Amino acid sequence: MRQDKSKYQNFFADVYEVVKLVPPGRVTTYGAIAEYLGVKSSARMVGWAMNAAHSEPDVPAHRVINRNGILTGKHHFFTPTLMQELLEKEGVTVINDKVQNFDALFWSPTKALE
């Protein structure tokens, strides 16, 4: 256990806040969030932070995918199919765990919040 875990709480809060700002029917990537938080070299930390998102029910984690537009985190949901179903429910087409037209659906926090 680290001495200053409070700073991680701040990191989590930032990630959650950005994810909550993702509009329905749009998606973003771990790398984009990492870049916005200034830790772009460590996109894995964003994924790690998302692992703790289970304590935040308002975080639409299904809108956060990897740079390929693939639902890499689907296995972390209550059911492996929930992530895709939520996206399709918002109008996002998902085929074989991959978001279709990902380039147009991509939402950049850096660009949106600049």
Add this chain to the structure above:
DNA sequence: GACATGACGGCAG
């Protein structure tokens, strides 16, 4: 402290 793992990403082939 070494070693392995991971909801990632960039680059090369």
Add this chain to the structure above:
DNA sequence: CCTGCCGCCATGT
């Protein structure tokens, strides 16, 4: 887009 390799950094053993 896929596969392989490496860099990144916190976590667990």
